[in-house]
Amino acid sequence: MGRLDEAESVGHPAFSRDGKRVALTLFRGGTYGIGVYDLERGLLSPLPLTGDALRPTWTAEGDRLTFLSNAGGGYNLHSIPFDGSGRPQPLFPASQGYVNSPSSWSPDGRSLVYARPGDKTGWDLWLGVPGQEGGPKPLLVTPANESAPAVSPDGRSIAYQSDESGALEIYVRPFPQVEKRRELISRTGGTAPKWSRDGREIFYLSEQGLMRVPVTSARGSATLSFGQPSLALEMTGLLSFDVAPDGRTFAIARVPIERAAREIRVVINWLEELKLRVPTR
Numbered sequence: 001m002g003r004l005d006e007a008e009s010v011g012h013p014a015f016s017r018d019g020k021r022v023a024l025t026l027f028r029g030g031t032y033g034i035g036v037y038d039l040e041r042g043l044l045s046p047l048p049l050t051g052d053a054l055r056p057t058w059t060a061e062g063d064r065l066t067f068l069s070n071a072g073g074g075y076n077l078h079s080i081p082f083d084g085s086g087r088p089q090p091l092f093p094a095s096q097g098y099v100n101s102p103s104s105w106s107p108d109g110r111s112l113v114y115a116r117p118g119d120k121t122g123w124d125l126w127l128g129v130p131g132q133e134g135g136p137k138p139l140l141v142t143p144a145n146e147s148a149p150a151v152s153p154d155g156r157s158i159a160y161q162s163d164e165s166g167a168l169e170i171y172v173r174p175f176p177q178v179e180k181r182r183e184l185i186s187r188t189g190g191t192a193p194k195w196s197r198d199g200r201e202i203f204y205l206s207e208q209g210l211m212r213v214p215v216t217s218a219r220g221s222a223t224l225s226f227g228q229p230s231l232a233l234e235m236t237g238l239l240s241f242d243v244a245p246d247g248r249t250f251a252i253a254r255v256p257i258e259r260a261a262r263e264i265r266v267v268i269n270w271l272e273e274l275k276l277r278v279p280t281r
Helices: 270-277
Strands: 002-004 009-015 021-028 031-038 043-046 053-058 064-069 076-081 103-105 112-117 123-128 137-140 146-151 157-162 169-174 191-195 201-205 209-217 224-226 230-234 238-243 250-254 263-267
Touching: 009 053, 009 250, 021 053, 031 064, 053 103, 103 146, 112 146, 123 146, 146 191, 157 191, 157 201, 169 201, 191 238, 201 238, 209 238
Parallel strands: 009 238, 031 053
Antiparallel strands: 002 263, 009 021, 021 031, 031 043, 053 064, 064 076, 103 112, 112 123, 123 137, 146 157, 157 169, 191 201, 201 209, 209 224, 209 230, 238 250, 250 263
């Protein structure tokens, strides 16, 4: 395990495409910012941003970060090169008054899915194509609250969290034809779904720790099948996480009960650690 606690508070880790860097939300001096942690060099580089900036997401190309910023007034999605060069650019016109949440790019890099509150429907999922005339459009609108979208690596499915049952659970639908089908993934509550880079697993947070669900599909079929959830990492106080391209390494933000302070942990070879914690017979 490697540990990152250079900032006063850190959260919302996001691995780069090559797994060599982790983008983070930093909280220092009463202000939220974005930093990029180089895992090989052990160096944290805050980006030169104004106002509050948080919840970074890597673009599909891997050379830029998308994040929330209130630099122009209300919170809106912006993009900037991951090394901090250049000026941050808003993805959608601020005049449209969007209030955005964590987002997910489609694999082709053309569209961005995010959640925003509706007038009468709670939080809904929206689909935006930067530069497209007319602006973002609703993707999934229901009486429940949908958020934390995650588009699958092949671009055919989308995972998200919803409270339609009265508790937050993880669901998967086809993308972008979300009305065709809906699959319940979690069983006893879940938040913040993430796909493995090969699309064969979905991870999410629960009260018990980090959960894992195997994903399979028949040859030549776009229909997915989902296995039973199992505990990948038993850990309390989880706030947010991401899974590296190798599918075995995690960056986890948590509040340790023993210290009551936030930290980021990078967990390597989680399967071997799980074997040590749960000996086989």
